[in-house]
Each structure stands twice: as structure tokens, then as C-alpha cells.
Amino acid sequence: MSIKNIRLEVMQLLEKNIDNFVNDYLIPVEKIWQPTDLLPDSEKETFFEEVKELREIAKDLPYDFWVVLVGDTITEEALPTYESWLIEVEGVDNEGRNGWSRWVKNWTGEENRHGDVLNKYLYLSGRVNMREIEMTTQHLINDGFDIGTGRDPYKNFVYTSFQELATYISHNRVAQVAKKYGDNKLSKMCKLIAGDEMRHHHAYSEFINQIFKVDPSEMMLAFQYMMKQKIVMPAHFLRESGQKISSAFENFSDSAQRLGVYTAADYVDILQKLIEKWEIDKINGLTDEAEKARDFLMKLPARMARVSERLVVPQESHIFKWVQPALVK
Secondary structure: OOHHHHHHHHHHHHHOOHHHHHHHHOOOOOOOOOHHHHOOOOOOOOHHHHHHHHHHHHOOOOHHHHHHHHHHHHHHHOHHHHHHHHOOOOOOOOOOOOHHHHHHHHHHHHHHHHHHHHHHHHHHHOOOOHHHHHHHHHHHHHHOOOOOOOOOHHHHHHHHHHHHHHHHHHHHHHHHHHHHOOOHHHHHHHHHHHHHHHHHHHHHHHHHHHHHHHOHHHHHHHHHHHHHHOOOOOOOOOOOOOOOOOOHHHHHHHHHHHHOOOOHHHHHHHHHHHHHHOOHHHOOOOOHHHHHHHHHHHHHHHHHHHHHHOOOOOOOOOOOOOOOHHHOO
């Protein structure tokens, strides 16, 4: 039997529990928070006063913070690209609307709220150039992305397990910085987004756990493959208006590193957490090739930590069209 057919069989096996996955890791629409819960209420007479207060507090947030918040927002708003990618994964039947396609659609529905609430906050803050942000978002959706997984569910689940934990860290740290500067409402907003990301991380990492039980060698090889090529962020094709895809994502990442929101050390820490979560050292019944892959993975965090320690982050901020430094302290 081909590797592709085996993966399809494993996906069909996991699909038998999809209702449990949806119930355990996603929240019904009527019960989960919505963006309006966290923003000034336009139906109330106090709306303009609330917006004025939001704008006053926003004035104290520093330049790199706005760059990171804009980058996070754009990343969240490019969700149509991510859904269209996942819906093509082997075992996900969009036409037949199987259990996996239901998972992808419900996950997308939860994620969509993140870009929605952050976009509205940015618009009300008056601290950013919304048209430039909107053009960057449109470019990102137009350009799509390539995370190096193809239609392989094993590789895609490694990616989503890693990425959801990375976004949890980023949004949680942004919440901490916002609170430090007295923006408690933005802090709550980002904290709630981070909570969603952590739930989703638990779901995708559980999919991997289940796969390791039935196809350990191929799952190990898929994990090694993804870590060898490195996990690229969803917005790695980020670009500003009038620009080609070049260094925009790198400049955004530098802002995140300076702010301490997401660093090279965090990347290494996530890898270590996944190795421990999946108990890579305890998995039995591996082929010789998979044993070598395990050995590679077990040694990788220490190797990457040494590289990250030598990383030099530029101290001077890149000036994005999204945020003019004259507008920000």
C-alpha cells in the first residue's frame, strides 16, 4: 500500500472521533466570545466617549508594538488562504463535507474572529494607516503561502501544532505589553485570542498523538521533515503596497524580537515542548530510518539554541507604511 493510501486510512480512522474533537476543542458559536463583546458598543449613547478613551490610551503604546499588532492582525485576516490550503489536505473531503472538512470550517470560524476584533481595534485607535494595512492584507491573500507540507496531513498537523503554540505566545505577550502600558481592554482582547490559539494547539497536537499510535515511523519522518526545513510563519510572504515580497516579514520579526513578543528562543522552546508532549523518546516500533529521525529531533533543540544565542537583532526599527513613527511615542 502506498504512503498516500496509508495516510488516507489513518485520517479515516481519526475521523471516527471527529465529533469528540469538535466538542472537546471548539466552542459553540452562541457560547464563544464575539468581537463586539470587547469593543465600544456602537448601539450605546456612550460609544463616542468609549472610542475617545480607547484612542487616548492607545497614544502611549510604542512603535514596535504597533508594528507587531498590525502584523498579527494581517496574519489573522489572511485566514481564507489558510482554510483553502487545509481543505485540500489528504483525507479532508470538502465536496462530501466529511468530518474533517467540518473541523476545518469550524476551526476557521473561530479563527476568523481574531482578525475581525483586531482590525476594528486598529481602526478605532487612530494610530495606524488602515488603507496600507488593508492593501497588505489583500496582497497576502493574493500571494497565498507555501508552508512546505503539500497535501500531507501528517506534515500539516506538525505545522499547525507548532504554529498555534507560536501564535499563543505572540498574542499572550502582546497582552502583557498592552497591560503594562495601561491598555487593559486590548490586553483582555489579546488574552482571549491567545486562549483560542492554545485550545487549537491542543487539538492539532492531539491529532499527532493519535497518529503516532498507529503509524509511528511515518509520523516521526514527517516531524523530522518539517523541522529540517523549518516552520515558516503564515505571513512569510508579507509585503507592503508597491513592494515585492522581500524583507517585510523579516523586519516585522525584528520588531517582535525587540519587543520580546516572539523570539528565536521561543522557536526552540516550542520545538522542545512538542518533543516532550509527543514523548518522542518513548515511541516504540520505529524503522531504522525513523530511529535516525528521532535521534535528529532529540538533538535539534540544543543545536538550535546555540544558533539562536548568536542571533543579532537590529536595534533600529524599519519604518513601515502601516505605522508612521511620528504618530507613535
